Amino acid sequence: MSGSIVILISGSGSNMQAIIDTVDAGEISGHISAVISNRPDAxxxxxxxxxxxxxxxxxxxxxxxxxxxxxxxxRKIDDFEPDLVILAGFMRILTPDFVRRYSGRMINIHPSLLPKYQGLHTHKRAIEAGDKEHGASVHFVTEELDGGPVFIQASVPVKESDTPEALAKRVLTQEHKIFPIAVKWFMEGRVQLENGIPHMDGVSLEGRVPRLHAEPSEE
Known part of the structure; x- marks a missing residue:
């Protein structure tokens, strides 16, 4: 059980569950040492x-x-000496000191194709903008909200009939796929942040972020 992971949550934890399932299947090199929530009813x-x-x-x-x-x-996180800190629906704006402490070893998932639509209401904004494609991104956390370097994305087509809720559901399906992949890559040492730029197997991902596309059955 090499490699310690700490996951921070605020809500239902569906993305966290996708990671738990992948760890339990032996597909991620590491173990989840703790899950910490800022909400007791999560x-x-x-x-x-x-x-x-x-x-x-x-x-x-x-x-x-x-x-x-x-x-x-x-203090709580450091008790578990994590190699990776995961924000899985952790609805807190973090202070600069917190972000700097875990620089290069803290990741987040955001429901948009960053740098588009940082912040909230991403699905509604994508529909209102007339976007043909929407999705999710996993990125290293920096002091800029949802502005850290992205190293994997997933996309879905936006339908003319889409509501924000319907689009969100399809995007969430893709989140459950790419978040475990991102964790796997990090824990295997394949993805690293170097001088503010994500690298995959030693090669810069700047301008060439891997992107998964929804299967026809998921569109």
């Missing part, structure tokens, strides 16, 4: 516990400032 905690994973709750509402919360979160 369903993802139940998912993690059902998988036999240690869970922690650090309720952000009990802290006077974002800085104090992040400092306490760092």
């Amino acid at each position: 369903f993802g905690l139940e998912r993690a516990q059902a998988a036999g994973i240690h869970t922690e709750v650090l309720d952000h509402t009990e802290f006077k400032s974002r800085e104090i919360f992040d400092l306490n979160l760092i």
Whole structure:
């Protein structure tokens, strides 16, 4: 069980579950040491516990400032000496000190084809813009919100009949595919951040991010 992973969540944890399933299948070189939530009622905690994973709750509402919360979160995370910190639906804006501490070893998934549509309501924005393609991106976390270097994406076509909810559902299916792949690549040492640029097997991914496309049955 080489390599320690800590996952941070705030909600249902469906992306986390996709990673758990891939670890349990022996396809990821490492183990999930802990799942930490800032919300005590997050369903993802139940998912993690059902998988036999240690869970922690650090309720952000009990802290006077974002800085104090992040400092306490760092202490919890560091107890597990993680090689990788994963934001899997962790709905917190992180302080610069927190981000810098895990620079190059913290990743996030975002429901858009970054750099398009950083922030919220990505599916609605893609539909309103008349985009023909939408998707999800996994990126290293930097101080810029959803602005870190991307190293894998997945896309789905946008249908004329799409609602934000219908589009979100199809994108989520792709998220469940690429997030475990991203974790696998990182834990195998295949993907690394060098001078702010993601590299795959030693080759820069700048301008050439791998992208998965939805199968016809998923479109």
